[in-house]
Amino acid sequence: MKKTLILLLLILLSFFGSAQQVQFRIDSLKRELAKATHDTTRLSLYRSLSGNYTQFNTDSSSWYAQKFVSLARQIKDQESELWGLYLLATSLFESDIPKSMALYLRVIKESQGPGLMNAYRVGVSNYRIGQLYMVLENYRPAIHHFRSALPLLEKSQKKIALVRTGTTPTYLCLWELSGAFLYNNQLDSARYYLTQAIKIDSAISESNYSAGLEIDRNPKLASRLFQKNFRLAQQSGNLWSISLTARRFSEFHLNHTNLLDSAISVAKAGLQAAQTMNYVRGMYVNSRVLSEAYKRQRNIDSAYKYQNLMLGARDSLFNQDKINQIQITVIEEQQRVQKLEEEKVKLENRTKIYVSLGTMVVLLAFVLFFYRNQRKTQKANVLLQHQRDEIHQQRTQLQQSLETLKATQAQLIQKEKLASLGELTAGIAHEIQNPLNFVNNFSELSVELAKELKEERLKAKRDEELENELLDDLIQNQEKITYHGGRASSIVNGMLEHSRATTGERQPTDLNQLADEYLRLSYHGLRAKDSNFHSDYELIVDNNLPFINVVPQEIGRVLLNLINNAFYAVNERSKLKEPDYHPKVTVRTYYSPFGDWGASVQDNGNGIPAAIKDKIFQPFFTTKPTGEGTGLGLSLSYDIVTKGHSGTIEVETKESEGTTFIIRLPL
Numbered sequence: 001m002k003k004t005l006i007l008l009l010l011i012l013l014s015f016f017g018s019a020q021q022v023q024f025r026i027d028s029l030k031r032e033l034a035k036a037t038h039d040t041t042r043l044s045l046y047r048s049l050s051g052n053y054t055q056f057n058t059d060s061s062s063w064y065a066q067k068f069v070s071l072a073r074q075i076k077d078q079e080s081e082l083w084g085l086y087l088l089a090t091s092l093f094e095s096d097i098p099k100s101m102a103l104y105l106r107v108i109k110e111s112q113g114p115g116l117m118n119a120y121r122v123g124v125s126n127y128r129i130g131q132l133y134m135v136l137e138n139y140r141p142a143i144h145h146f147r148s149a150l151p152l153l154e155k156s157q158k159k160i161a162l163v164r165t166g167t168t169p170t171y172l173c174l175w176e177l178s179g180a181f182l183y184n185n186q187l188d189s190a191r192y193y194l195t196q197a198i199k200i201d202s203a204i205s206e207s208n209y210s211a212g213l214e215i216d217r218n219p220k221l222a223s224r225l226f227q228k229n230f231r232l233a234q235q236s237g238n239l240w241s242i243s244l245t246a247r248r249f250s251e252f253h254l255n256h257t258n259l260l261d262s263a264i265s266v267a268k269a270g271l272q273a274a275q276t277m278n279y280v281r282g283m284y285v286n287s288r289v290l291s292e293a294y295k296r297q298r299n300i301d302s303a304y305k306y307q308n309l310m311l312g313a314r315d316s317l318f319n320q321d322k323i324n325q326i327q328i329t330v331i332e333e334q335q336r337v338q339k340l341e342e343e344k345v346k347l348e349n350r351t352k353i354y355v356s357l358g359t360m361v362v363l364l365a366f367v368l369f370f371y372r373n374q375r376k377t378q379k380a381n382v383l384l385q386h387q388r389d390e391i392h393q394q395r396t397q398l399q400q401s402l403e404t405l406k407a408t409q410a411q412l413i414q415k416e417k418l419a420s421l422g423e424l425t426a427g428i429a430h431e432i433q434n435p436l437n438f439v440n441n442f443s444e445l446s447v448e449l450a451k452e453l454k455e456e457r458l459k460a461k462r463d464e465e466l467e468n469e470l471l472d473d474l475i476q477n478q479e480k481i482t483y484h485g486g487r488a489s490s491i492v493n494g495m496l497e498h499s500r501a502t503t504g505e506r507q508p509t510d511l512n513q514l515a516d517e518y519l520r521l522s523y524h525g526l527r528a529k530d531s532n533f534h535s536d537y538e539l540i541v542d543n544n545l546p547f548i549n550v551v552p553q554e555i556g557r558v559l560l561n562l563i564n565n566a567f568y569a570v571n572e573r574s575k576l577k578e579p580d581y582h583p584k585v586t587v588r589t590y591y592s593p594f595g596d597w598g599a600s601v602q603d604n605g606n607g608i609p610a611a612i613k614d615k616i617f618q619p620f621f622t623t624k625p626t627g628e629g630t631g632l633g634l635s636l637s638y639d640i641v642t643k644g645h646s647g648t649i650e651v652e653t654k655e656s657e658g659t660t661f662i663i664r665l666p667l
Contacts, residue, residue: 062091260296545597566605650662
């Protein structure tokens, strides 16, 4: 019991204190661990280190929690092992939500039974699961788990000595319940539970949740509370607190004061704090605010930048695999509870039969007992039917969630196509400048020649030979204006063809011309975005290649994606400043009358590591930094070539030498 109470004390202490105090405590604990020889002492130090690292470095917190669990198993201390699993779940709280939730559910499952500590473990684990649902912004199940935790925490708190009144789990649970009801727009319930929390610690009256409740009633007070909390978070140096407080404060400016500059300033501070401690949720919520604020300011570049950052963080937190794992974990837990209930009912039914057989000597007692047990059976069946209906409803909701995620994925694919169009636009703007310059220059020359011709005709003594020369020059200038105007028109028509929604209809296409256009457009597009970008490029065409039946917009999109990636690869290697390195991209077309036709895109960049080569065509997989790629370009290209044109797309790569993508299509 004494050892367990010390554990609880250390767990609760890990949530509080400034970053400097935490670091000082960690260094002290590490020195003690280096000298510790007794298993009980080492267990206590592992617990403390994991708890102190929880909001400072989640990887280190997880590592010490695992060491704690391993040692507890080694010395066969089941009570400590359960607390170690709880600590491990806490260390994975937001970095791996499915695993964290599964561990908390396991602690609840293995803590079933009598005893104050079992009740306390079940209570704090339910409280933590409620917090996980708050992270997922799914407030109804969060409310359910907080309410399940509250009576268990209140019961155990009366007999367990904790650090101080204001940090009791009951107080924290009441506070989180208030927040869950607030975000679920149940303001009366939110105020009720916040009032209960304030009775335990009046300092909470100026929390972010208090500010949130004042938004509609007293916006000025809400603004002062948000500002005060943000200032206190910055003074404390707690990066986690800065990130979350900045999120609430910036959302307030965005949605209620329309002070977009203030919203951007606060959200940037929150984003910087989250990036410093690699706090993915903080990066997601603050970049979401920044994207919306810049969108309202019509700053499309910044809005797009932070939207990409938000999508990357959201994918890390809420990608399809993790959502599926969470759903599977919840369903398995529901099935486990249902199975326990069914076994309980079966046991009760067997008991009824045995009791009935034992009391058959008294007919009246037998009848009364049978009637009573029959009523219980009916109630149990009604309860089971109700549970089955709830499970069916939850499965329906999960199916709807999957459909929503599929729709979101389709929207992301459309955004990737729009990004491709944007890159083309930059290249075309650069490419069309040359014919426009020619048109302007020859137009100015034609005006001067016309003026000179008019002056000559007004002279008393006209020079017919000079007039003829001027007329000939005017004709030549007009021909050149017509030629370069037609060239500009063809570039614009090509752009319109690319931007027009494809019908999927194939048409005869000159692959050599298509490759030439997109190679130049890609290069000039990148030059338009980055004036420091330089690279050699070469097009090697097969002159025997006939017109081929393809969807030109789709094949053009494939070539653009591959060429853009090639230029990106050589540009990244150029930044390494290697001696004698000359970046180059080569595009080839080929034709085999008896086999197939196609194209290849080759670069001399850094190449693709063997460990990820098999993943490059997977949707949303990218090796580019956050905000520079969506991971959909190669996936879309793969689908266009293999599904849309029944061909293949292959990759040949060698690290530090380069990469070649090869498109093969059947005749």
